[in-house]
Amino acid sequence: MNDSTKTETNPPSQRPRSPRVPVNFSVELEGEAGDGAPFHVTAEAVRVSRGGATLITDMPARVGLRVRLTPPFGRALDAEVNGVWTDEADGRQYIGVRLLDPNGWFAE
Numbered sequence: 642m643n644d645s646t647k648t649e650t651n652p653p654s655q656r657p658r659s660p661r662v663p664v665n666f667s668v669e670l671e672g673e674a675g676d677g678a679p680f681h682v683t684a685e686a687v688r689v690s691r692g693g694a695t696l697i698t699d700m701p702a703r704v705g706l707r708v709r710l711t712p713p714f715g716r717a718l719d720a721e722v723n724g725v726w727t728d729e730a731d732g733r734q735y736i737g738v739r740l741l742d743p744n745g746w747f748a749e
Contacts, residue, residue, distance in 0.1 A: 667713065668684050675706070694720075707721055707722075719740070
């Protein structure tokens with residue numbers, strides 16, 4: 642598309658801000674559930690980007706839930722759930738998280 646075909650009515654791009662990379666590693670996931678009860682579970686990271694991740698977990702989650710992720714490398718990272726869905730193909734719950742540190746996985 643060249644500049645002459647762009648118009649103000651074109652919708653914004655749905656392309657992610659940074660590339661998503663397929664991965665397969667466990668993370669410790671902890672926080673407080675909606676009822677205030679603490680939880681500490683293991684989740685499976687299946688995709689990561691500079692500022693977030695897609696995880697598989699059985700823990701009941703909701704958008705806006707604050708969590709702490711501890712990968713098998715590096716340090717614990719604070720995050721916020723920004724998506725929750727069930728994959729029709731495998732019936733598993735997926736959650737998207739946004740890392741709260743602007744440097745994401747690379748924060749010191």
